[in-house]
Amino acid sequence: MSLHYLPAITLNIAILVLLLVIALKRSHQLAFYITGAGLFIACFSQCSLLRASHLSELHFSDELFSFSSMSVVLSVLLLGILIFIWLQLHTWLEKHEANHKEEFYLLLLLAGLGALGMIVSEHFASFFLSLELMSLSFVGLIAYSQSQPNSQEAGIKYLILSAVASAFMLMGIAIIYLQTGSLSFQYLAENLNNTTPSSMLFTIGLIFILIGLLFKLSLVPCHLWVADIFEGAPLPSTALLSTVSKLASFVVLWKLFHLGNWQENQVVLTLIGMVAVASMLIGNLLALLQNSILRILAFSSISHFGYLLILLFLFNHNADLLDNPTFPLEALLFYLSAYLITLTGAFSILMKLEEEKSLEALTGLFWSKPLHAASLSIVMLSLAGIPLTLGFMGKFYLVTASISYQVIWPLPFLVIASVIGLFFYLRVIMVMLSSTQTRHSSPSTAGEVASLWFIILLVMSLGTFPALFADTIKSVVG
Amino acid sequence: MIETTWVIILSFLLFAIGTFGLLSRRNLLFVLLSLEIMLNGIILLFVAASNLHGNNDGQIMYLLVLTLAASEVAVGLALVVQIYKQQQSLDVDTLTKLRG
Numbered sequence: 001m002s003l004h005y006l007p008a009i010t011l012n013i014a015i016l017v018l019l020l021v022i023a024l025k026r027s028h029q030l031a032f033y034i035t036g037a038g039l040f041i042a043c044f045s046q047c048s049l050l051r052a053s054h055l056s057e058l059h060f061s062d063e064l065f066s067f068s069s070m071s072v073v074l075s076v077l078l079l080g081i082l083i084f085i086w087l088q089l090h091t092w093l094e095k096h097e098a099n100h101k102e103e104f105y106l107l108l109l110l111a112g113l114g115a116l117g118m119i120v121s122e123h124f125a126s127f128f129l130s131l132e133l134m135s136l137s138f139v140g141l142i143a144y145s146q147s148q149p150n151s152q153e154a155g156i157k158y159l160i161l162s163a164v165a166s167a168f169m170l171m172g173i174a175i176i177y178l179q180t181g182s183l184s185f186q187y188l189a190e191n192l193n194n195t196t197p198s199s200m201l202f203t204i205g206l207i208f209i210l211i212g213l214l215f216k217l218s219l220v221p222c223h224l225w226v227a228d229i230f231e232g233a234p235l236p237s238t239a240l241l242s243t244v245s246k247l248a249s250f251v252v253l254w255k256l257f258h259l260g261n262w263q264e265n266q267v268v269l270t271l272i273g274m275v276a277v278a279s280m281l282i283g284n285l286l287a288l289l290q291n292s293i294l295r296i297l298a299f300s301s302i303s304h305f306g307y308l309l310i311l312l313f314l315f316n317h318n319a320d321l322l323d324n325p326t327f328p329l330e331a332l333l334f335y336l337s338a339y340l341i342t343l344t345g346a347f348s349i350l351m352k353l354e355e356e357k358s359l360e361a362l363t364g365l366f367w368s369k370p371l372h373a374a375s376l377s378i379v380m381l382s383l384a385g386i387p388l389t390l391g392f393m394g395k396f397y398l399v400t401a402s403i404s405y406q407v408i409w410p411l412p413f414l415v416i417a418s419v420i421g422l423f424f425y426l427r428v429i430m431v432m433l434s435s436t437q438t439r440h441s442s443p444s445t446a447g448e449v450a451s452l453w454f455i456i457l458l459v460m461s462l463g464t465f466p467a468l469f470a471d472t473i474k475s476v477v478g
Numbered sequence: 479m480i481e482t483t484w485v486i487i488l489s490f491l492l493f494a495i496g497t498f499g500l501l502s503r504r505n506l507l508f509v510l511l512s513l514e515i516m517l518n519g520i521i522l523l524f525v526a527a528s529n530l531h532g533n534n535d536g537q538i539m540y541l542l543v544l545t546l547a548a549s550e551v552a553v554g555l556a557l558v559v560q561i562y563k564q565q566q567s568l569d570v571d572t573l574t575k576l577r578g
Binding site: 129 | 513527
């Protein structure tokens with residue numbers, strides 16, 4: 001048994017203990033601490049793995065899972081996001097849920113376990129099981145709130161659509177299995193290059209799998225669900241859905257793109273190109289029309305993953321001006337972590353505000369709660385990609401990578417989409433600045449202030465001095 | 479012994495019937511049933527492919543997909559009961575309060 005499984009085993013133990021505790025004695029405090037202990041031990045063991053051994057020794061694979069320095073870093077990022085959301089969960093649940101608070105932690109841990117499994121999966125069976133573990137827990141998380149009727153509608157919508165997506169994905173897996181007789185990613189990577197004569201069927205299988213993943217990432221042809229669910233679901237579930245689930249799905253998409261020689265499969269490349277351009281433009285254009293901050297974040301996440309799709313074109317590409325074969329991977333890690341950190345920050349600020357759903361509720365926030373408003377504006381600027389923030393560095397990396405690989409054609413679309421994006425990100429800030437009669441506001445606690453400062457400092461300092469972060473990523477990838 | 483081609487065609491047909499049912503049916507229960515038909519089509523394809531290649535991976539996938547179908551229906555029916563209690567109707571069209 002390898003040490004690599006330790007984080008997943010820890011989460012498993014935490015889930016089992018939590019189940020027993022809930023069965024014996026309901027206590028919100030206890031459930032909170034058990035979840036925290038599980039997450040912290042898992043994160044710590046993952047970090048110690050990174051620290052203890054030499055980076056090249058991190059590679060370990062067996063039939064179902066494979067670990068590398070990349071997967072370890074992504075798992076640390078995932079567990080970090082989970083811990084950050086967990087920290088705010090206690091106050092939020094106390095305020096918004098009347099009874100049955102404990103199961104939320106259970107579902108959070110299960111979804112985290114599923115995402116952790118997806119990141120390291122190396123076989124279609126393990127990928128599929130982890131994916132379903134994650135999606136079914138998300139159905140529970142979305143439909144959690146009993147007081148809100150919208151929550152259940154969002155839950156059933158997510159259940160049916162994610163079931164259709166996984167049915168399509170399974171159909172793709174079945175077609176590929178019919179073609180090759182194997183379910184392992186490794187086997188596919190070795191045997192894809194000598195393309196089979198009837199590769200038409202194979203392409204169809206790949207497209208089926210891509211449709212499923214595009215749904216999970218809410219990219220353009222399959223994006224209609226995302227705004228409804230962002231609006232209907234409880235806020236922490238939305239935060240988890242837009243960070244944890246998308247991180248795990250994107251990692252799987254990236255892994256599939258590493259198999260074999262994709263540059264020769266023109267059909268798939270054209271499809272991905274169209275999806276990328278459409279997501280960038282449509283995501284930002286639809287966000288212009290929205291009146292709810294959650295819907296704005298939902299549509300902006302569509303366009304952000306559209307930007308990220310550009311990076312998939314750079315793998316296995318020949319032209320490389322910088323002569324640095326790992327640069328696309330660095331750019332991918334940087335952009336992904338920059339975006340996810342910023343988005344987690346945005347959601348945790350929203351979780352601290354009482355009335356968060358509509359844009360009008362934020363009017364004059366600068367005068368009633370200056371710190372909240374300042375941190376929210378910095379997060380919005382980072383999402384828009386303004387210099388001195390984390391989001392700018394991510395975009396800078398992305399553009400540099402695609403220029404150095406001479407994949408120029410998506411860049412004009414990226415620029416246009418970013419300019420459109422500025423309109424609605426700045427609109428949020430404008431609304432907060434506009435003055436109204438001052439509302440009485442409850443004083444913020446020390447923990448709230450500390451976490452707001454933490455978000456501001458993280459986004460600003462990593463954006464101003466990105467060298468430390470970039471070097472870490474470089475050493476991990478290289 | 480049935481030829482594999484026929485099994486494959488049957489499984490694609492089942493998948494198509496399920497997809498059609500999912501798109502055309504308005505009742506939530508029938509939507510869930512159509513999903514089951516889709517999954518059954520996939521299961522059949524896995525078993526056929528496993529028979530064709532002579533390895534057992536497909537049959538293990540069959541067990542996994544079966545488990546998925548069961549748990550999906552369990553979660554889905556629980557939600558359907560909740561929604562029926564609230565709205566006294568299972569029509570998909572009446573369930574659209576969330577619109578932007």
